[in-house]
Amino acid sequence: MDTEHNAEERLLTAAIEVFCNRGYDGARTQEIADLAGISKASLHYYFRSKELLFRKAVQKVFSLIIGNVARRISEESSFEVVIRQLVEGYFEMFIHFRTQAVFFFTEMMKHEELLDEIVKGIDRSVLLNGLMLRFQKEREEGKIIDMEPVDLLVNIIAMCGYPILAEPLLKRVLTLSNDEYQTMLNRRKEMVVDFVLRAILKEKE
Amino acid sequence: MDTEHNAEERLLTAAIEVFCNRGYDGARTQEIADLAGISKASLHYYFRSKELLFRKAVQKVFSLIIGNVARRISEESSFEVVIRQLVEGYFEMFIHFRTQAVFFFTEMMKHEELLDEIVKGIDRSVLLNGLMLRFQKEREEGKIIDMEPVDLLVNIIAMCGYPILAEPLLKRVLTLSNDEYQTMLNRRKEMVVDFVLRAILKEKE
DNA sequence: GTCTATATGGCGATAGAC
DNA sequence: GTCTATCGCCATATAGAC
Secondary structure: OOOOOOHHHHHHHHHHHHHHHHHHHHOOHHHHHHHHOOOHHHHHHHHOOHHHHHHHHHHHHHHHHHHHHHOOOOOOOOHHHHHHHHHHHHHHHHHHOHHHHHHHHHHHHHOHHHHHHHHHOOOOHHHHHHHHHHHHHHHHOOOEOOOOHHHHHHHHHHHHHHHHHOHHHHHHHOOOOHHHHHHHHHHHHHHHHHHHHHHHEOOOO | OOOOOOHHHHHHHHHHHHHHHHHHHHOOHHHHHHHHOOOHHHHHHHHOOHHHHHHHHHHHHHHHHHHHHHOOOOOOOOHHHHHHHHHHHHHHHHHHOHHHHHHHHHHOOOOHHHHHHHHHOOOOHHHHHHHHHHHHHHHHOOOEOOOOHHHHHHHHHHHHHHHHHOHHHHHHHOOOOHHHHHHHHHHHHHHHHHHHHHHHEOOOO
């Protein structure tokens, strides 16, 4: 086990993994302690209860994910490039944090009050406000069709995230093998960029 | 309590509600029995175990959802109308079965083997194959741009489902009130149809 | 701070009367 | 078929030595 991390960090790391894989109710403090190589008693010494450990774990996961998305958008790029960065950013975020993202959809439905306090702490200025203003600017200049900026953003996030989140279900309903599904995911990044640009740009190529 | 239903049906109905709200691990057989107005012992008499009751519940939920989607598409409509029916169908399905849909994303990750046996039983001919053939036909006739039919379908499902599934998270990240979020959802049906048609139709209006 | 051992409570499942 | 009462287990949490 990592000697570079102290017990508290190791427990938190282990907790994230176990909570993401098993959910709150399915997680066992014994498994978390074992994974961290530390006794269950020490877990309670550091975090007092499973519930409090869960809150810490959720907060850390969320800050990891948010940080990963926020640093991808460069505001001075052309509009087409911004769309591309956005699609690639969300796509890779969903792939990289797939388990954690599913975890959020799963568990945060049951712990909405936790979501409130977590989302309060994030910095919205760069990612959201900047992006919304950029969309609005292009819209007012008549370069893109007249649609609400937020609708455009939601469409992009949806087309990036859904196929990754719903893979187990979609794969079976569409009767695609693992390889075929992977092929589909691989071409989606480019496809979604094209799809979005065709939908919003006023002039046809 | 409903006298029109026998004990077994009442238990299954109650189980669906409790499993959807709390997940497999979070569900209590006592709560299911109470909700059905039947003793916990009878629950075991009919279903033998929590696990078997869960399987029955999942199968029933899935058949309800699938039946709801399949009967919406009329194959002889124009392509624009098919897209509209598809968007409206999925949108209303996700709204109507929101809890159950989240439940599927949540629980089916952990019980993938259950998904296998459930999906085997569905009739794919009308909804999927018919739709794919229609998309392919329009594509070969040059009426829509050159894209894989399955990609188009996934895009549509994603834009319909994601904003409903992710509401608790999106609402907070986008800092929208409940009313504002509802307003956004209300305009999405029309917006997604327009968005899709602009993306795929070759001639501009 | 970290451990072993144990307390405490709750859950799924069963026994057995009716 | 339906119930009450109870078993047996396991999970969180704590006590207390080191």
